[in-house]
Amino acid sequence: MVHGLELGLGCFLWLLICCKVAAQTDTQPRIINGSVARVEETRHLVSIRLRKHDNNFGSGHICGGALIAANKVLTAAHCLYNNGRKRYRRPSELIVVMGTLNRYEHPNGTIVSEVSSMAYMNTFSPDSMRDDVGVLFLRKGLIRPNPFSVAPIQLARQVTPAGRVCQVAGWGRTEQSTLSNILMTANVSTIREQTCRSIYKSGLLPGMMCAGRLQGGTDSCQGDSGGPLVHEGRVIGVVSWGYGCAEPGLPGVYVDVQYYQQWIDERSGVARSRTSPGLGLSFSLLLGLLTFTATIQYSCRYKR
Numbered sequence: 001m002v003h004g005l006e007l008g009l010g011c012f013l014w015l016l017i018c019c020k021v022a023a024q025t026d027t028q029p030r031i032i033n034g035s036v037a038r039v040e041e042t043r044h045l046v047s048i049r050l051r052k053h054d055n056n057f058g059s060g061h062i063c064g065g066a067l068i069a070a071n072k073v074l075t076a077a078h079c080l081y082n083n084g085r086k087r088y089r090r091p092s093e094l095i096v097v098m099g100t101l102n103r104y105e106h107p108n109g110t111i112v113s114e115v116s117s118m119a120y121m122n123t124f125s126p127d128s129m130r131d132d133v134g135v136l137f138l139r140k141g142l143i144r145p146n147p148f149s150v151a152p153i154q155l156a157r158q159v160t161p162a163g164r165v166c167q168v169a170g171w172g173r174t175e176q177s178t179l180s181n182i183l184m185t186a187n188v189s190t191i192r193e194q195t196c197r198s199i200y201k202s203g204l205l206p207g208m209m210c211a212g213r214l215q216g217g218t219d220s221c222q223g224d225s226g227g228p229l230v231h232e233g234r235v236i237g238v239v240s241w242g243y244g245c246a247e248p249g250l251p252g253v254y255v256d257v258q259y260y261q262q263w264i265d266e267r268s269g270v271a272r273s274r275t276s277p278g279l280g281l282s283f284s285l286l287l288g289l290l291t292f293t294a295t296i297q298y299s300c301r302y303k304r
């Protein structure tokens with residue numbers, strides 16, 4: 001199996017990479033073998049949507065994310081990238097929704113926010129998934145603390161040892177449907193780097209980590225990308241890619257949050273969020289040049 005994989009990796013890296021973003025035309029995977037999430041454990045979960053596909057509230061979902069400050073969302077860089085057009089999406093193409101477990105519902109306390117700017121590393125590669133970390137800054141964000149339905153989550157500051165039970169959540173594919181209406185969550189375990197490396201070989205780059213179940217059966221999947229992997233109330237990973245979903249011996253691959261914590265901490269949208277879009281954009285661009293990250297200003301569409 002592992003030998004077959006090795007071959008497969010060379011040829012089908014592209015397949016791996018496409019696995020976890022929701023594509024409306026796609027008929028593959030999700031959170032596999034999960035259970036319905038509870039508000040108390042997922043107040044930080046956001047749904048990232050393509051505005052033009054969200055006329056029917058909820059139908060534009062492409063990725064998950066985690067609120068890590070009042071107006072800052074941690075997600076995967078590939079969620080910001082339009083692979084079909086080979087360029088990044090514009091902030092204005094996205095909306096972020098938080099405070100509802102059912103992505104089609106808009107109960108009291110739901111926040112719908114535009115995106116004022118975004119950041120990713122210019123070393124991100126959609127081919128290798130290197131540096132698949134991204135940050136969105138919300139125009140509205142969490143206006144006042146709303147502990148009942150929306151609250152930020154902290155980043156992990158230390159390496160999480162292998163074998164720890166953590167939770168991954170998302171509206172991605174389930175056993176029954178291409179996307180779930182209800183937020184689902186599943187327990188997975190952190191996996192030793194050595195084990196992960198023996199499975200994914202050179203596909204495992206610095207800043208990546210494995211979590212899942214080696215016997216298969218439980219995993220994140222398409223539409224879960226960008227969502228957080230949580231251990232003891234802190235984000236330790238971001239859903240990035242996998243080879244299929246929930247296959248035995250092929251755990252999910254996550255962005256290792258503590259590896260990128262300094263970069264994530266240093267991204268700041270505070271100064272931008274209250275300026276006009278034009279000013280915000282040029283300020284972002286300046287920041288981007290200064291910090292070797294770029295702020296996205298291209299138009300894009302869906303992957304696959």
Ligand SMILES: *[C@@H]1O[C@H](CO)[C@@H](O)[C@H](O)[C@H]1NC(C)=O
Nearest residue numbers: 105106107108109110148149
């Ligand atoms: C939302 O909450 C407010 C205040 O509690 C209430 O007046 C309003 O009817 C609620 N709206 C809905 C749609 O439940």
Ligand SMILES: *[C@@H]1O[C@H](CO)[C@@H](O)[C@H](O)[C@H]1NC(C)=O
Nearest residue numbers: 034035165166167186187188
């Ligand atoms: C998931 O893990 C938590 C914490 O370890 C545990 O309390 C819970 O029972 C687990 N849920 C399932 C479905 O295994």
Ligand SMILES: *[C@@H]1O[C@H](CO)[C@@H](O)[C@H](O)[C@H]1NC(C)=O
Nearest residue numbers: 032033034187215216217218
């Ligand atoms: C589904 O998850 C439960 C724990 O929540 C686990 O006991 C069971 O083996 C999993 N099912 C499959 C098919 O892997």
